[in-house]
Amino acid sequence: MKILAFAGSNSEVSINKKLVTFAASFFPDDNVEILDLNDFEMPIYKHERELENGIPQLAKDFASKIDGSDLILMSLAEHNSVYSAAFKNVFDWVSRIKDRKHFGDKPIFLMATAPGNGGGKNVIEVFLKRAPFSGANVIAYFSLPNFKERFEEGQGITDEEKKAEFHEKLAAVKAHFS
Template sequence: MKKILAFAGSNSSTSINQQLLDNVLGRIRSHEIKEINLTDYPLPIFSEDIEKNEGFPINATIIKNLILENDALIISVNEHNGGPSAFFKNIIDWLSRINKNFLEDKKILLMSTSPGKRGAQSSLEYTRNIFGRFGGEVVESFSFPSFKDNFDDGKVINEVLDMGIEDVLTTFAHQIEN
């Protein structure tokens, strides 16, 4: 049994990425999952001056330690204007300053959704690319399009998308076991 840390990269109380994450986590039975809400770990906007004068914020260190304590990550990233939200990018900025390889040896399932047909693909691609720079390995990813048309009351209502998620989870589970 592997330990998995899961979170959405959104700070919205009505996050559709959080809803998608909750659906996916409800399907995983054979691993220990710790789900966190990143808004429980507020951070100042990254600044070299803050780092120099005050050091690393304790919440950044807590998030880093949570990542270290787990074998794998499941992350759902949101998109603002074609990229990850400033909220999520700020967390990555702080973590990478504490340790450039803060994702070292972590296998990652990365997903995204949006109300649009592209399902936050730009944010997904950006995040997939930068995670490799920090030592992480995105072993599976998927973009969930048109959230409001394909998801209702905590469930995926599009049968094809639902089967696709099951396939991704099967592959991810296999990858983290090796």
């Protein structure tokens, strides 16, 4: 199975990238590609820019990565209760590619984490509302609040309750392909 994994963040020290990389580690027998949104940095979407220059090749490349995958692992950063500007911009440009749904009807394991108690729940809620219109087939979603207290590099999720919930959601994702 071909798995595409990325964090909806352009932070060099993204906790969402740490979470999505951790999730990807549970697919050792699959072909997993972890993307960095910094490799898809484009001018901020503007209609006039699209008319003048067309759709950037990086947006087409990102869409091609989606199209070549069987499963998407995505952990969204929450900035002011919604997507990060970096993710939103890639999302906006991909949406302009003719005759495609943003996420190509691919199954998605949606995640979010944050340093505070909310754990990215707002961005998950925003994405879940948008998902049906964007060709995003969210199989399961998971939120990890208080990242610094509940996650250790090399160990992963350390909070037993959240670890059990994560594994339950992961099992649902894997069962989707059985």
